[in-house]
Amino acid sequence: MIGAYYKLVTLPDEVRATYKIRSKARLDCISFSDMVAGSYKGLTNFVNSKGQLFFFKTPCRDFVNTDSKRLAEWSLTGNGLNFSSIYIDDIDFPEIGYGYPNANRLLSNGSPNPLFEYRNDGYLFLINKDYSEIELLIISDGRNLISSYYQKLIDGGFDDELKNLRQQAKDFYKYEGLVL
Numbered sequence: 287m288i289g290a291y292y293k294l295v296t297l298p299d300e301v302r303a304t305y306k307i308r309s310k311a312r313l314d315c316i317s318f319s320d321m322v323a324g325s326y327k328g329l330t331n332f333v334n335s336k337g338q339l340f341f342f343k344t345p346c347r348d349f350v351n352t353d354s355k356r357l358a359e360w361s362l363t364g365n366g367l368n369f370s371s372i373y374i375d376d377i378d379f380p381e382i383g384y385g386y387p388n389a390n391r392l393l394s395n396g397s398p399n400p401l402f403e404y405r406n407d408g409y410l411f412l413i414n415k416d417y418s419e420i421e422l423l424i425i426s427d428g429r430n431l432i433s434s435y436y437q438k439l440i441d442g443g444f445d446d447e448l449k450n451l452r453q454q455a456k457d458f459y460k461y462e463g464l465v466l
Contacts, residue, residue, distance in 0.1 A: 315339035328404035408432035
């Protein structure tokens with residue numbers, strides 16, 4: 287069911303200094319797991335020339351117009367693109383969220399949307415309290431049922447699959463000095 291798993295973290299100060307990373311809002315991908323090796327390509331627009339995948343955690347009120355009933359405090363952005371807002375519908379589980387890519391063919395500036403091909407994907411997020419660690423679960427073609435998958439995650443329905451993905455995870459980019 288889960289097509290890909292990515293673990294994003296705020297790197298420690300020493301590692302950030304080594305790589306000249308100044309932003310404290312940056313979350314770097316340190317590990318990932320694909321159910322089919324190398325199959326998910328939806329994040330390639332967020333990988334830099336060094337091979338690092340990272341996002342910035344951005345307050346949603348800065349750019350997202352949304353229904354007032356949906357709670358999205360944060361979003362993940364990178365390379366001038368909004369990857370996804372993080373919606374949290376169940377306030378009893380603030381560590382679990384969901385989202386999806388922009389489904390428009392064109393961005394607001396008129397340029398082609400690089401996520402358009404993945405517009406039907408759904409995202410689930412496992413978040414620590416201060417958003418310094420986020421686990422991203424990608425469900426290909428899961429957008430229309432993302433609310434159901436969100437509830438399934440809350441109810442523990444993905445626990446075994448998630449455990450396997452975490453065990454199979456390998457480095458996305460090897461950060462020198464990073465100790466986990």
